[in-house]
Amino acid sequence: QVQLVESGGGLVQAGGSLRLSCAASGPTFSNYAMGWFRQAPGKEREFVAAINWSGGSTYYADSVKGRFTISRDNAKNTVYLQMNSLKPEDTAVYYCAARTYSSSYYYRSYEYNYWGQGTQVTVSS
Numbered sequence: 001q002v003q004l005v006e007s008g009g010g011l012v013q014a015g016g017s018l019r020l021s022c023a024a025s026g027p028t029f030s031n032y033a034m035g036w037f038r039q040a041p042g043k044e045r046e047f048v049a050a051i052n053w054s055g056g057s058t059y060y061a062d063s064v065k066g067r068f069t070i071s072r073d074n075a076k077n078t079v080y081l082q083m084n085s086l087k088p089e090d091t092a093v094y095y096c097a098a099r100t101y102s103s104s105y106y107y108r109s110y111e112y113n114y115w116g117q118g119t120q121v122t123v124s125s
Contacts, residue, residue, distance in 0.1 A: 004098055007022075014123055097116070
């Protein structure tokens with residue numbers, strides 16, 4: 001069983017930055033593909049960013065490309081999402097997701113088998 005705990009959400013003004021963290025349990029974190037998704041009120045959950053087991057490959061939604069950066073520290077069992085130049089439309093609950101024993105990255109929610117509880121990000125205009 002893998003447990004994921006997100007942190008780092010909050011309220012920020014447009015143009016500001018936040019860094020989300022997702023701490024994962026389990027001894028084999030370095031074998032997990034990781035991803036970030038978000039869900040705004042009244043909208044479906046959408047893909048934000050993904051990273052492969054080593055951190056050598058990343059993939060982003062067009063809406064965040066150039067503003068957000070996903071990274072991981074396998075020694076700390078943690079994946080990060082650095083969010084810069086935030087916009088009001090980035091407001092959502094952000095979820096961390098893991099797919100165990102995977103060598104690639106994934107951008108479809110059904111490809112992940114573990115999810116965190118989410119952390120709220122609110123960007124004011």
